[in-house]
Amino acid sequence: MNVNKKMEAIEFGKPHEICAGLYLLRMPLPFRLNHINLYLLDDGDSWILVDSGMNNDQVKAIWSKLILTFFKEKPISKVVLTHLHPDHIGLSAWLQNILDIPVYISELDWEQASNIWKNDTQDGLAKHQRLYTQFGVGGGELDFLLENRSGYKKLVKALPKNVKFIKEGDCIQTAGGDWLAKTAVGHTPEHICLWNEKSRILISGDHILPTITPNISILAHGLGNPLQSYLDSLKSFKELPCKYYCPAHGPVSTNFVERIDEILRHHEEKFEVLQNLSADAITVKDAMPVLFGRDLPIQQYMFALGETAAHLICMEAQDRLSKTFRQKPYGNQWLFQSVQADLNRCPDASLKAVEI
Ligand SMILES: [Zn+2]
DSSP states (O other): OOHHHHHTTOOBTOOEEEETTEEEEEEEOSSSSOEEEEEEEEOSSSEEEEOOOOOSHHHHHHHHHHHHTTTTSSOEEEEEOSOSSHHHHTTHHHHHHHHOOOEEEOHHHHHHHHHHHTTTSHHHHHHHHHHHHHHTOOHHHHHHHHHTTTHHHHHHOOOOSSOEEOOTTOEEEETTEEEEEEEEOSSSTTEEEEEETTTTEEEEETTSOSSSOOOOOOOTTSOSSHHHHHHHHHHHHTTSOOSEEEESSSOOBSOHHHHHHHHHHHHHHHHHHHHHHTTSOBOHHHHHHHHHOSOOOHHHHHHHHHHHHHHHHHHHHTTSEEEEEEOSSSSOEEEEEEHHHHHHHSTTHHHHHHHO
16 A cells, blocks of 8 residues: 555545545644644444544634534544543534534643633743743843743633543454554653554554654653654554554654664764764753754744754663753753763763763
8 A cells, every 4th residue: 555645645535435434634724834634533323533633723614614524424523532632622622612522631630721711910920030040041032932922822822611631552443443642751641542453553642753854842842852752652552563644734654763773863863963963061042053053933942942852861760861950140051061071071070980
Protein backbone atom coordinates (compact mmCIF):
# COMPACT_ATOMS: atom_id res chain seq x y z
CA MET A 1 0.00 0.00 0.00
CA ASN A 2 1.48 3.36 -1.00
CA VAL A 3 0.04 5.26 1.92
CA ASN A 4 2.00 8.47 1.30
CA LYS A 5 0.88 8.78 -2.29
CA LYS A 6 -2.78 8.23 -1.43
CA MET A 7 -2.61 10.93 1.24
CA GLU A 8 -1.66 13.77 -1.12
CA ALA A 9 -5.20 14.02 -2.49
CA ILE A 10 -6.96 14.37 0.86
CA GLU A 11 -9.31 17.36 1.02
CA PHE A 12 -10.32 19.27 4.13
CA GLY A 13 -13.63 18.11 5.58
CA LYS A 14 -13.97 15.03 3.41
CA PRO A 15 -13.76 11.71 5.31
CA HIS A 16 -11.18 9.49 3.65
CA GLU A 17 -11.12 5.72 4.17
CA ILE A 18 -7.74 4.43 5.38
CA CYS A 19 -8.88 0.84 5.75
CA ALA A 20 -12.03 -1.02 6.84
CA GLY A 21 -13.33 0.64 10.01
CA LEU A 22 -10.97 3.64 9.98
CA TYR A 23 -11.41 7.00 8.26
CA LEU A 24 -9.24 10.11 8.31
CA LEU A 25 -10.91 13.53 8.46
CA ARG A 26 -8.50 16.35 7.67
CA MET A 27 -9.31 19.83 9.00
CA PRO A 28 -7.56 23.17 8.37
CA LEU A 29 -5.38 24.93 10.95
CA PRO A 30 -4.67 28.68 10.82
CA PHE A 31 -0.91 28.20 11.23
CA ARG A 32 2.13 27.40 9.13
CA LEU A 33 1.26 23.81 10.06
CA ASN A 34 -1.96 24.09 8.08
CA HIS A 35 -3.88 20.92 8.92
CA ILE A 36 -4.77 18.36 11.56
CA ASN A 37 -5.86 14.79 10.93
CA LEU A 38 -8.87 13.67 12.95
CA TYR A 39 -9.87 10.01 12.79
CA LEU A 40 -13.22 8.22 12.70
CA LEU A 41 -13.63 4.72 14.11
CA ASP A 42 -16.55 2.88 12.58
CA ASP A 43 -18.81 1.48 15.30
CA GLY A 44 -21.56 0.02 13.14
CA ASP A 45 -24.44 2.43 13.64
CA SER A 46 -22.27 5.35 14.84
CA TRP A 47 -18.77 6.85 14.65
CA ILE A 48 -16.23 7.45 17.37
CA LEU A 49 -14.32 10.65 16.66
CA VAL A 50 -10.64 10.96 17.63
CA ASP A 51 -9.78 14.66 18.28
CA SER A 52 -11.99 17.55 17.26
CA GLY A 53 -10.11 20.33 15.41
CA MET A 54 -9.48 24.00 16.03
CA ASN A 55 -12.21 26.22 17.47
CA ASN A 56 -12.72 28.74 14.67
CA ASP A 57 -15.50 29.65 12.21
CA GLN A 58 -13.89 27.86 9.27
CA VAL A 59 -13.75 24.48 11.03
CA LYS A 60 -17.17 24.95 12.63
CA ALA A 61 -18.66 25.58 9.17
CA ILE A 62 -17.11 22.33 7.90
CA TRP A 63 -18.45 20.45 10.92
CA SER A 64 -21.93 21.97 10.55
CA LYS A 65 -22.11 20.77 6.97
CA LEU A 66 -20.79 17.29 7.81
CA ILE A 67 -23.31 16.84 10.63
CA LEU A 68 -26.14 17.43 8.14
CA THR A 69 -24.65 15.19 5.46
CA PHE A 70 -22.01 12.52 6.22
CA PHE A 71 -23.14 12.08 9.84
CA LYS A 72 -26.88 12.43 9.21
CA GLU A 73 -27.73 8.74 9.12
CA LYS A 74 -24.81 7.56 11.21
CA PRO A 75 -23.94 10.10 13.93
CA ILE A 76 -20.92 10.56 16.18
CA SER A 77 -21.45 8.80 19.51
CA LYS A 78 -18.37 10.00 21.41
CA VAL A 79 -15.18 12.05 21.09
CA VAL A 80 -11.83 10.67 22.27
CA LEU A 81 -9.06 13.26 22.64
CA THR A 82 -5.45 12.23 22.24
CA HIS A 83 -4.41 15.25 24.31
CA LEU A 84 -5.27 18.71 25.58
CA HIS A 85 -3.74 20.96 22.90
CA PRO A 86 -6.01 23.51 21.15
CA ASP A 87 -6.07 21.85 17.72
CA HIS A 88 -7.16 18.56 19.35
CA ILE A 89 -9.53 19.65 22.15
CA GLY A 90 -10.70 22.89 20.44
CA LEU A 91 -14.16 21.94 19.20
CA SER A 92 -14.93 19.17 21.68
CA ALA A 93 -17.03 21.48 23.91
CA TRP A 94 -18.95 22.76 20.89
CA LEU A 95 -19.56 19.22 19.58
CA GLN A 96 -20.60 18.06 23.03
CA ASN A 97 -23.13 20.89 23.23
CA ILE A 98 -24.77 20.33 19.89
CA LEU A 99 -24.58 16.52 19.73
CA ASP A 100 -24.94 15.74 23.46
CA ILE A 101 -22.08 13.24 23.42
CA PRO A 102 -19.39 12.29 25.97
CA VAL A 103 -15.82 13.53 25.61
CA TYR A 104 -12.95 11.28 26.74
CA ILE A 105 -9.50 12.56 27.75
CA SER A 106 -6.74 11.32 30.06
CA GLU A 107 -6.92 12.50 33.67
CA LEU A 108 -3.51 14.23 33.71
CA ASP A 109 -4.13 16.07 30.46
CA TRP A 110 -7.47 17.23 31.79
CA GLU A 111 -5.77 18.43 34.96
CA GLN A 112 -3.22 20.37 32.89
CA ALA A 113 -5.93 21.89 30.68
CA SER A 114 -7.84 22.98 33.79
CA ASN A 115 -4.68 24.46 35.33
CA ILE A 116 -3.78 26.38 32.17
CA TRP A 117 -7.36 27.64 32.14
CA LYS A 118 -6.70 29.31 35.48
CA ASN A 119 -3.53 31.05 34.19
CA ASP A 120 -4.86 34.50 34.79
CA THR A 121 -5.11 33.96 38.53
CA GLN A 122 -2.38 35.32 40.80
CA ASP A 123 -1.09 31.78 41.22
CA GLY A 124 -0.86 31.27 37.44
CA LEU A 125 0.94 34.58 37.04
CA ALA A 126 3.41 33.79 39.83
CA LYS A 127 4.19 30.34 38.39
CA HIS A 128 4.91 31.80 34.94
CA GLN A 129 6.97 34.62 36.39
CA ARG A 130 9.10 32.13 38.32
CA LEU A 131 9.52 29.88 35.28
CA TYR A 132 10.54 32.59 32.81
CA THR A 133 12.92 34.06 35.37
CA GLN A 134 14.51 30.63 35.77
CA PHE A 135 14.91 30.58 31.98
CA GLY A 136 16.91 33.85 32.20
CA VAL A 137 14.21 36.23 30.95
CA GLY A 138 13.73 39.54 32.77
CA GLY A 139 12.75 43.19 32.46
CA GLY A 140 10.39 44.29 29.69
CA GLU A 141 10.73 40.96 27.91
CA LEU A 142 9.41 39.14 30.98
CA ASP A 143 6.40 41.49 31.12
CA PHE A 144 5.71 40.83 27.45
CA LEU A 145 5.82 37.03 27.89
CA LEU A 146 3.54 37.24 30.93
CA GLU A 147 1.01 39.36 29.03
CA ASN A 148 0.92 36.80 26.24
CA ARG A 149 0.80 33.68 28.38
CA SER A 150 -2.94 33.02 27.91
CA GLY A 151 -2.71 31.86 24.29
CA TYR A 152 -4.34 28.54 25.17
CA LYS A 153 -7.53 30.09 26.47
CA LYS A 154 -7.82 32.40 23.47
CA LEU A 155 -7.54 29.48 21.07
CA VAL A 156 -9.68 26.90 22.89
CA LYS A 157 -12.38 29.38 24.03
CA ALA A 158 -14.31 26.72 26.01
CA LEU A 159 -13.44 23.43 27.68
CA PRO A 160 -16.03 20.60 27.65
CA LYS A 161 -18.45 20.90 30.58
CA ASN A 162 -17.85 17.33 31.64
CA VAL A 163 -15.39 14.69 30.56
CA LYS A 164 -14.81 10.98 31.11
CA PHE A 165 -11.31 9.70 31.71
CA ILE A 166 -9.45 7.30 29.44
CA LYS A 167 -6.25 5.61 30.61
CA GLU A 168 -3.55 3.13 29.58
CA GLY A 169 -5.05 -0.28 28.84
CA ASP A 170 -8.63 0.90 28.27
CA CYS A 171 -10.13 -0.76 25.24
CA ILE A 172 -12.48 0.98 22.81
CA GLN A 173 -14.45 -1.82 21.24
CA THR A 174 -15.85 -0.95 17.83
CA ALA A 175 -17.48 -2.83 15.02
CA GLY A 176 -14.22 -2.29 13.12
CA GLY A 177 -12.02 -3.82 15.87
CA ASP A 178 -10.57 -3.11 19.30
CA TRP A 179 -8.51 0.03 19.96
CA LEU A 180 -6.29 -0.12 23.01
CA ALA A 181 -5.34 3.14 24.77
CA LYS A 182 -1.59 3.54 25.16
CA THR A 183 -0.13 6.36 27.23
CA ALA A 184 2.64 8.38 25.60
CA VAL A 185 4.25 10.76 28.07
CA GLY A 186 6.27 13.84 27.10
CA HIS A 187 4.42 16.05 24.62
CA THR A 188 1.77 16.27 27.34
CA PRO A 189 1.56 14.54 30.74
CA GLU A 190 -0.69 11.72 29.53
CA HIS A 191 -1.09 11.77 25.75
CA ILE A 192 -3.22 8.88 24.49
CA CYS A 193 -2.43 6.82 21.37
CA LEU A 194 -4.80 4.11 20.11
CA TRP A 195 -3.43 0.73 19.04
CA ASN A 196 -5.30 -1.79 16.94
CA GLU A 197 -3.42 -5.03 17.52
CA LYS A 198 -5.25 -7.02 14.87
CA SER A 199 -4.68 -4.50 12.07
CA ARG A 200 -1.34 -3.36 13.55
CA ILE A 201 -2.34 0.29 13.16
CA LEU A 202 -1.41 3.02 15.64
CA ILE A 203 -3.30 6.31 15.86
CA SER A 204 -0.27 8.18 17.12
CA GLY A 205 -1.65 11.71 17.72
CA ASP A 206 1.28 14.08 18.18
CA HIS A 207 3.50 11.45 19.84
CA ILE A 208 5.04 10.13 16.62
CA LEU A 209 4.82 12.47 13.63
CA PRO A 210 6.34 11.61 10.24
CA THR A 211 7.65 15.02 9.14
CA ILE A 212 8.02 17.20 12.25
CA THR A 213 8.81 16.56 15.91
CA PRO A 214 6.33 17.41 18.68
CA ASN A 215 7.13 20.25 21.05
CA ILE A 216 8.45 18.92 24.35
CA SER A 217 8.57 21.76 26.85
CA ILE A 218 9.17 22.68 30.45
CA LEU A 219 5.93 24.46 31.35
CA ALA A 220 4.57 26.27 34.39
CA HIS A 221 2.02 23.47 34.87
CA GLY A 222 3.91 20.59 33.24
CA LEU A 223 6.23 17.67 33.94
CA GLY A 224 9.62 18.04 35.66
CA ASN A 225 11.63 16.25 32.96
CA PRO A 226 9.29 15.78 29.97
CA LEU A 227 12.01 15.05 27.42
CA GLN A 228 13.36 12.02 29.30
CA SER A 229 9.79 10.75 29.62
CA TYR A 230 9.28 11.30 25.90
CA LEU A 231 12.49 9.50 24.89
CA ASP A 232 11.68 6.56 27.20
CA SER A 233 8.15 6.40 25.84
CA LEU A 234 9.37 6.47 22.23
CA LYS A 235 11.75 3.59 22.93
CA SER A 236 8.96 1.52 24.45
CA PHE A 237 6.71 2.16 21.43
CA LYS A 238 9.40 0.70 19.16
CA GLU A 239 8.34 -2.73 20.35
CA LEU A 240 4.94 -2.43 18.67
CA PRO A 241 4.78 -4.45 15.43
CA CYS A 242 3.23 -1.43 13.73
CA LYS A 243 2.29 -1.75 10.06
CA TYR A 244 1.37 1.91 9.74
CA TYR A 245 0.83 4.85 12.02
CA CYS A 246 -1.83 7.51 11.66
CA PRO A 247 -0.46 10.84 12.97
CA ALA A 248 -2.31 14.06 13.78
CA HIS A 249 -0.17 15.95 11.26
CA GLY A 250 1.35 14.70 8.02
CA PRO A 251 0.72 11.54 6.03
CA VAL A 252 -0.25 8.10 7.33
CA SER A 253 3.14 6.38 7.18
CA THR A 254 4.79 2.99 7.29
CA ASN A 255 8.31 3.86 8.51
CA PHE A 256 7.47 3.36 12.18
CA VAL A 257 10.74 2.15 13.69
CA GLU A 258 12.90 4.25 11.33
CA ARG A 259 10.94 7.37 12.29
CA ILE A 260 11.33 6.68 16.01
CA ASP A 261 15.08 6.26 15.49
CA GLU A 262 15.19 9.52 13.52
CA ILE A 263 13.42 11.40 16.33
CA LEU A 264 15.76 9.89 18.93
CA ARG A 265 18.75 11.00 16.82
CA HIS A 266 17.25 14.48 16.39
CA HIS A 267 17.23 14.99 20.16
CA GLU A 268 20.69 13.49 20.60
CA GLU A 269 22.02 16.01 18.06
CA LYS A 270 20.50 18.84 20.09
CA PHE A 271 22.13 17.41 23.23
CA GLU A 272 25.50 17.48 21.46
CA VAL A 273 25.07 21.11 20.39
CA LEU A 274 24.21 22.07 23.97
CA GLN A 275 27.09 20.04 25.37
CA ASN A 276 29.54 22.04 23.23
CA LEU A 277 27.83 25.33 23.98
CA SER A 278 27.89 24.85 27.72
CA ALA A 279 31.67 24.84 28.22
CA ASP A 280 30.80 28.25 29.70
CA ALA A 281 27.73 28.47 31.94
CA ILE A 282 24.58 29.32 29.96
CA THR A 283 20.96 30.16 30.69
CA VAL A 284 18.01 28.72 28.77
CA LYS A 285 17.64 32.07 27.03
CA ASP A 286 21.32 32.03 25.96
CA ALA A 287 20.99 28.55 24.47
CA MET A 288 17.63 28.96 22.75
CA PRO A 289 18.73 30.87 19.58
CA VAL A 290 21.43 28.29 18.91
CA LEU A 291 18.78 25.56 18.71
CA PHE A 292 15.88 27.51 17.23
CA GLY A 293 17.22 30.74 15.67
CA ARG A 294 16.24 34.33 16.37
CA ASP A 295 13.25 36.56 15.57
CA LEU A 296 10.58 34.01 16.39
CA PRO A 297 6.93 35.09 16.73
CA ILE A 298 5.87 35.28 20.38
CA GLN A 299 4.12 31.90 20.57
CA GLN A 300 7.03 30.14 18.83
CA TYR A 301 9.46 31.97 21.12
CA MET A 302 7.70 30.56 24.21
CA PHE A 303 7.70 27.05 22.71
CA ALA A 304 11.39 27.39 21.85
CA LEU A 305 12.32 28.52 25.36
CA GLY A 306 10.35 25.64 26.90
CA GLU A 307 11.87 23.07 24.57
CA THR A 308 15.43 24.36 25.10
CA ALA A 309 14.81 24.11 28.85
CA ALA A 310 13.51 20.55 28.40
CA HIS A 311 16.80 19.56 26.71
CA LEU A 312 18.96 21.21 29.36
CA ILE A 313 16.98 19.70 32.26
CA CYS A 314 17.15 16.28 30.61
CA MET A 315 20.93 16.58 30.24
CA GLU A 316 21.24 17.61 33.87
CA ALA A 317 19.32 14.49 34.92
CA GLN A 318 21.68 12.42 32.75
CA ASP A 319 24.66 14.03 34.58
CA ARG A 320 25.91 15.62 31.38
CA LEU A 321 25.33 19.17 32.69
CA SER A 322 25.38 20.73 36.13
CA LYS A 323 22.73 23.23 37.16
CA THR A 324 23.42 26.17 39.47
CA PHE A 325 21.60 29.43 40.13
CA ARG A 326 22.43 33.05 39.37
CA GLN A 327 20.69 35.84 41.26
CA LYS A 328 21.78 38.84 39.15
CA PRO A 329 20.46 40.81 37.31
CA TYR A 330 17.17 39.13 38.31
CA GLY A 331 16.67 36.34 40.84
CA ASN A 332 17.09 32.60 40.55
CA GLN A 333 18.07 31.99 36.93
CA TRP A 334 19.16 28.48 36.02
CA LEU A 335 22.76 28.20 34.82
CA PHE A 336 23.84 25.07 33.01
CA GLN A 337 27.41 23.99 32.44
CA SER A 338 28.99 20.97 30.87
CA VAL A 339 30.16 18.53 33.53
CA GLN A 340 33.10 17.77 31.28
CA ALA A 341 34.05 21.48 31.25
CA ASP A 342 33.90 21.51 35.05
CA LEU A 343 36.28 18.58 35.20
CA ASN A 344 38.71 20.17 32.76
CA ARG A 345 38.88 23.30 34.86
CA CYS A 346 39.59 21.40 38.04
CA PRO A 347 43.32 21.36 38.84
CA ASP A 348 42.96 17.66 39.68
CA ALA A 349 40.99 16.90 36.52
CA SER A 350 42.97 13.77 35.64
CA LEU A 351 42.60 12.44 39.16
CA LYS A 352 38.84 13.09 39.17
CA ALA A 353 38.48 11.42 35.81
CA VAL A 354 40.15 8.28 37.19
CA GLU A 355 37.94 8.26 40.25
CA ILE A 356 34.85 8.42 38.04
ZN1 LIG B 1 -0.07 18.63 20.52
